Amino acid sequence: MSRKPAAARRPRRTAASATARVPSVTVRHYCQGIGDCHLLTFTKADGAPFRMLIDCGIHVSITGGPALVADIVGDLKKETGGKIDVLVVTHEHWDHVSGFLTSKDLFKDFSVGDVWMAWTENPADPGAIELDKFKGQALDALQGASRKLDGMQGLNPYMQRVRDGLQAVLGFQFGAAGERVRSARNAAAKLSAKPSPTYFEPGGVPQAIDGLPKLRIYVLGPPRDKAALRLEEKASEMFPLASGGPFARALASGLKMNQADDPTYIDELSPFERNIGTPLSTALNGDRGGDPVVDIGTFTRKHYSGPVSGAAPMEDRDQSWRRIDADWMGIAADLALQLDRGVNNTSLVLAFELIDSGRVFLFPGDAQIGNWLSWKDLKWPGGQATVATADLLARTVYLKVAHHGSQNATPQKQGLDLMTSPDLSAFIPTNKLDAVKVRWGEMPYDAILTALEAKTKGRVIRADDPWLADKNGKPGFAAPSGSIQAVRSAPRDPARGPGGLWVEVDLA
Structure with a gap:
């Protein structure tokens, strides 16, 4: 048998040529911890860069947060020359949009x-208008409850936790000096060269970008279904959002009843006439009320708040543990969780597909369970075949972990279990110490972190990784590895504290 001429023989593939890929996208993750800001850079067919910025914000509780975000925006300007082709605002939370205002x-x-x-941010969309009314009324009620709890003494441990939890949730909605997150979102919208933003719904035709013929972008969320947004106490009851829901109505009604400066309020459920009894605030201030015989103030302090000056030894104990006058505001905790979960579920979820390789990069914002579950039946036209969500998840090789790795995001069965690619890698925008300061407890959630480490074979980068503080720092895995072809990082200005300013990954 004759041998083929040398010119016709297939060249031997070296180990490097077999594994190396030309980067399809470079992602620069900024490392502010509890906050999101991600710069995606694609290379167009003519060699020009196409840049997409996803969010820019930091949680209000982070010390020096606005200054750190200013450093981030300065770095963005240096890297991009100030040119962003598409700015993605995933949802209306302060830690995702604050930078556009500060x-x-x-x-x-x-x-x-x-x-x-x-679509949830579209002021002309009827569903968004209804959702906006719910958010506004819920926020007003929560702010009222927070102010009242801040001014109360003798709260029991449960109500102290409610007060602290309200402050954490409202930190997502309000910035310094009470600036609403809406102002930050609107500031982002005004940056567009177009008259208004482009609003997206799940499903439909995948998005195409001029000059990037090998890229398709799928919109997975947020869902249209109210039950999927999880804004009702029970999906079967379908309370109208525009009225704020029963939690918001009850809280607002109770706050109004407790306003001493509102003499017109009538509690229709009270078993007594309005002129019967002594207001608690009056009794606690030591007044006798209208009863000439019984000293209501002394009785109340002795048995309800205490201690009482001059009381007998056995009566001189602090009785404030008996107080329940603030417990009705415990409903604020349920409303706060409902609002926080609902706004996270309005996250715009994008999956980027590389047509040639079929690989997928998933950026779910802060999508929580309701948003994730709503994807399972979505289908898109994809060339000669239909593309389903399960297929996209199976081909996902890079995941921006949702909601800072919290326990109420990234589901197991409808999330990680469906990500079966052996090339999976992940980034978590989180800072464990800051999460403790905000009283979120375990973030990132240990079970999710453990599952991610196993799924990715250790290819998980966190915004609080210690090696990011070193300009020569390297992750604990070798690159190329999985979808990650190279890793670069830059430390923060020491004036902003320890840690990295950004970590950049080349993905293929």
């Missing part, structure tokens, strides 16, 4: 081609 003077010099938002 660093608006820096952003004003940017050129932004288009702003992408979810």
Whole structure:
């Protein structure tokens, strides 16, 4: 048998040529901890960069947060020359949009081609209008409860936790000096060169980008279904969102009843006439009320708040543990969780598919369980075949972990279990110490972190990884490895504290 000429023989593949890939996208994750900001850079067919920025914010509790975000925006300007082709605003939470307000003077010099938002942010959408009314009324009620609890003494341990939890949730909705997160979201919208943002719904035709013929972008969320948004106490009851839901109505009604400066309020459920009894505030202040015989103030302090000056030894104990006058506001905890969960579930969820390789990069914002579960029946036209969500998840090789790795995001059966690619890698925008400070407890959640480590064979990068503080730091895995072809990082300005400013990964 004759041998083929040398020129016709297939060259031997070296180990490097067999595994190395040309980066399909470079992702620069900024490392502010509890906050999201991600710069995606694709290379167009003509060699020009296409840049997409996803969110820019930091939680209000982070010390020096606005200054750190200003450093981030300055780095963005240096890296991009101030040109962003698409700005994605995933949802209306302070830790995702605050930078557009606190660093608006820096952003004003940017050129932004288009702003992408979810249908939930569209002021002309009837569903979004209804949702907005719910959010507004719920926030008003929570703010009222928070102010009242802040001014109360003698709260029992449960109500102290409710007060602290309210402060944490409201930190997502309000920035310094009471600035509403809406102002930050609107500041982002105004950066667009177009008259208004482009709003997206799940499903439909995958998005195509001019100059990037090998890229498809799928919109998975947020869902239209109210039950999937999880804004009702029970999905079967379908309370109207526009009225704020029963939690918001009850809380608002109770706050109004407790306003001493509102003499017109009538409690229709009270078994007594309005002129019967002594207001608790009056009794606690030591007044006798209208009874000339019984000293209501002394009796109340002795048996309800205490201690009482001059009381007998056995009566001189602090009785404030008996107080229940604030317990009715415990409903604020349920409303706060409902609101927080609902807003997270309005996250715009994007899956980026590389057509040639079929690989997928998933950016779910802060999507929680309701959002994730709503994807399972979605289908898209994809060339000669239909693309389903399970297929996209099976081909996912890179995951931006939702909601800072919290326990109420990234489901197991409808999430990680479906991500079966052996090339999976992940990034978590989290900071464990800051999460403790905000009283969130375990974040990232240990079970999710353990599952991710197993799924990715250790290819998990966290925004609080110690090696990011070293300009020569390297992750604990070798690159190329899985979807990650190379890793670069930059430490923060020491004036902003220890840690990394950003970590950058080349993905293929």
